[in-house]
Amino acid sequence: MPMRTKKKANHQPRRDKLRVNIYGTADLKLKKAVYQQFNFLVPLLKERLPGGQINIVFTNNTHITELNRRYLRRNRPTDVLSFSIPTPFPVPEKKRLLGEIYISREQARRQAKNAGIRLKDELLQLVRHGLLHLAGFSHQEMNRLP
Structure with missing residues (x-):
């Protein structure tokens, strides 16, 4: 009878997966760009x-003002x-919600116009900013990143 060989145990650290969910837009090109931005930042995050999961919600000024007033007392x-x-308490990775990012399309449109850039580029800058804040990066740290 042949000897059975034991499989080598894989002792590599388990890599937790980060996932992003996008709400508030049907623009497939924007969604694709957001996923690309997210994937680019995953090593830092x-x-x-x-x-776990991160929700990104594109919203309007009314909704973001309400959130700003309720949680940061800025009207x-x-x-x-x-x-x-x-x-x-412990939550399975697939069900763990790490945080939510809300982005005002109206504010982004205004800022893009003032900066002379495309709306999509401004929205992606805001996605990056929100993701890095969620991961605990300060503005100073963000300014030093490539």
Whole structure:
């Protein structure tokens, strides 16, 4: 009878997966660009975030003003808000919501016009900004990133 060989145990650290969900837009080109931006940032994000999901919500000034007033006590619209969602108990990675990012398309449109850039480029800058804040990066740290 042939001897059975044991499979080598894989001792590599398990890589937690980060996923992004996009809400508030039907623009497939924008969604694709957001996914590309997210995938580009994953190595940085994984240094500071466990596996789980991040929701990105494109919204309007009315909704973002309401969120800004409720959570930051600022009664005005803003371009992007990031909210971490801590979990006080273990949650399976697939169900773990790490946070939500809200982006005002109206504010982004205004800022893009003032900067002389495309709306899509401004929205992607805001996605990057929101994701990095969610991972705990300060503005100073963000300014040093490539």
